[in-house]
Amino acid sequence: MSGQVRRIVVVGGGIGGVSTCAALRSGGYDGALTLIDEGEYPYDRPPLSKRFLGASGGFPLIALRPDAWYDDQRITLLTNSRVAGLLPGEASVRLADGGVIGADRVVLATGGRAARPPIPGADGPRVHVLRTVNDAIRLRASLGPGVRLLVVGAGLIGAEVTSTAVELGCEVCLVDPDARPLAGAVGDRLAGWLHDQHAARGMTVLREAVAYLRDTGRTVLAGLTGGSREFDAVVLGTGMTPAAELAETAGLEVSGGIIVDQGQVTSSPAVLAVGDPARPRLPDGRLGRRAEHWEAAQHDALRAAATILGAPQPAATAPWFWTDRYGRHVEVVGSMADAGEIVFRGAAGDGPFAAFGLRGPQIVSAVAVDQPLAVRAARRLIDRHAEVDRGLLADPAVDLRRLSRRPRIPQDETAVPQESGWGS
Amino acid sequence: MSPAIRVAPVEDIAEGEGLKVDRSVTGTADHIAVLRDDDGEFYALDDTCTHEEASLAEGWIENGQVECPLHAARFCLRTGAALCLPATRHIRRHQVEVRDGEIWLLPDMAPVP
Ligand SMILES: Cc1cc2nc3c(=O)[nH]c(=O)nc-3n(C[C@H](O)[C@H](O)[C@H](O)COP(=O)(O)OP(=O)(O)OC[C@H]3O[C@@H](n4cnc5c(N)ncnc54)[C@H](O)[C@@H]3O)c2cc1C
Ligand code: FES
Numbered sequence: 001m002s003g004q005v006r007r008i009v010v011v012g013g014g015i016g017g018v019s020t021c022a023a024l025r026s027g028g029y030d031g032a033l034t035l036i037d038e039g040e041y042p043y044d045r046p047p048l049s050k051r052f053l054g055a056s057g058g059f060p061l062i063a064l065r066p067d068a069w070y071d072d073q074r075i076t077l078l079t080n081s082r083v084a085g086l087l088p089g090e091a092s093v094r095l096a097d098g099g100v101i102g103a104d105r106v107v108l109a110t111g112g113r114a115a116r117p118p119i120p121g122a123d124g125p126r127v128h129v130l131r132t133v134n135d136a137i138r139l140r141a142s143l144g145p146g147v148r149l150l151v152v153g154a155g156l157i158g159a160e161v162t163s164t165a166v167e168l169g170c171e172v173c174l175v176d177p178d179a180r181p182l183a184g185a186v187g188d189r190l191a192g193w194l195h196d197q198h199a200a201r202g203m204t205v206l207r208e209a210v211a212y213l214r215d216t217g218r219t220v221l222a223g224l225t226g227g228s229r230e231f232d233a234v235v236l237g238t239g240m241t242p243a244a245e246l247a248e249t250a251g252l253e254v255s256g257g258i259i260v261d262q263g264q265v266t267s268s269p270a271v272l273a274v275g276d277p278a279r280p281r282l283p284d285g286r287l288g289r290r291a292e293h294w295e296a297a298q299h300d301a302l303r304a305a306a307t308i309l310g311a312p313q314p315a316a317t318a319p320w321f322w323t324d325r326y327g328r329h330v331e332v333v334g335s336m337a338d339a340g341e342i343v344f345r346g347a348a349g350d351g352p353f354a355a356f357g358l359r360g361p362q363i364v365s366a367v368a369v370d371q372p373l374a375v376r377a378a379r380r381l382i383d384r385h386a387e388v389d390r391g392l393l394a395d396p397a398v399d400l401r402r403l404s405r406r407p408r409i410p411q412d413e414t415a416v417p418q419e420s421g422w423g424s
Numbered sequence: 425m426s427p428a429i430r431v432a433p434v435e436d437i438a439e440g441e442g443l444k445v446d447r448s449v450t451g452t453a454d455h456i457a458v459l460r461d462d463d464g465e466f467y468a469l470d471d472t473c474t475h476e477e478a479s480l481a482e483g484w485i486e487n488g489q490v491e492c493p494l495h496a497a498r499f500c501l502r503t504g505a506a507l508c509l510p511a512t513r514h515i516r517r518h519q520v521e522v523r524d525g526e527i528w529l530l531p532d533m534a535p536v537p
Contacts, residue, residue, distance in 0.1 A: 372482065376491065
């Protein structure tokens, strides 16, 4: 297959698109490679709710790659260019300015957009979302000491924004109708513990839905139980909408994301999709979840490149993501919702701890707070379907690195479906 | 090259483990991570990941690479090359030797570019 592929266009310069380009080149592809992004420069998103939001500065801080890399890799980088259409029947793209770029393969790495819930006033001038660098710069300008900030949604982004805003001196009110946001990813108990961190740091945490947001010209009135409350700014952390329009308009299969097979190929053989907008069809034919995490987009990119180059697919590995709040580094591998039993190593509290999810004798997931080695050891054990001894896992005196290097029990490779994303 | 610094007896750093040597001891701009690969070989790199702030001595060491404990960038133990995102910059490498059962570090004192 690789023999005929001489022109590849990648649409979207986020972690998925940039990683696709890198994987194609390191896999030996030497044909034309064009990366198109509607933004100013390919950058990394995770810092937008963390370091970038809390600091000053622009692109150099969060550039995915230095400028020279694109030249070194012979990538034609077209920034400030929006792809307006996929040409049906062929793998070419039409730019918003009318130009057409011909290709043998197109990789859609278009990410997604912050969703705005159907709350009246959710599109008001003091209501923010956080997906792009411009969103972050705009939000940053309205945060500061004494600012009354309402954060709607206590998922990953809402929680991180809350934590950063508190560091900046804001008075934050966090509302979510769910008592345990993230339970799907980390399990009920840890979701409860994570959510409690907000109140423990003095945040107002309300368990309800916002009825309306009304801009007064200087502030926003939020409709909450018992009346309205006044805020200086509002952030919506209420989910992500996959950018699937190009695929949809071109008649590709789209259902809650761009449907891809295990090699990232869409319903059109010349078009692949990676990262946040891609929704996998599992080997048994069911549709999986969109991963919506940073590393998952990289793995998609590796698979897409392998498919295009006709190379063997990389080994499957349990999904992993991290999130930071209040100076604590939280990592999750696998899905705690898949676990029948949870084994703690250390108690959930101020010090480092980890929790492992077990199904029968096997470890299927882990969550670690300030304990990176626990999660790395767990990931290796999960990937090789190892049977583990609960007592050893729970014992803080046991070095998990050594445990994870014990002899392996070979089995088939079953991907663990992922829960809960960065939209929320 | 500065004079060699004695770090520890070999058995103090197990396979797959690292030890951070403070810059007050090494005289270098950054602390130095002495890292022992799972095959028993010793390597030394600057301790602070080139992405954000994390100690590579606390990383996962395996197969000629160290994985950063924060966002999992990997560096080559032998060359210091950044092998994957989010790190894009190589990390400085230092010489390390084993003499009579002791680990000795020879820090690279060249000015930071
Ligand atoms: C604030 C925030 C914090 C996060 N923190 C973490 C974290 O701590 N850990 C973690 O694991 N994950 C985190 N994530 C999730 C992670 O960033 C995403 O999963 C990842 O960015 C997905 O990469 P992607 O390449 O699929 O999409 P994106 O990063 O969204 O990139 C898509 C790119 O495509 C471009 N594009 C779209 N349509 C077009 C078009 N028609 N023409 C041209 N260009 C187009 C867009 O401009 C964009 O640059 C976070 C996300 C956000 C928003
Ligand atoms: S600090 Fe090392 S990868 Fe981010």
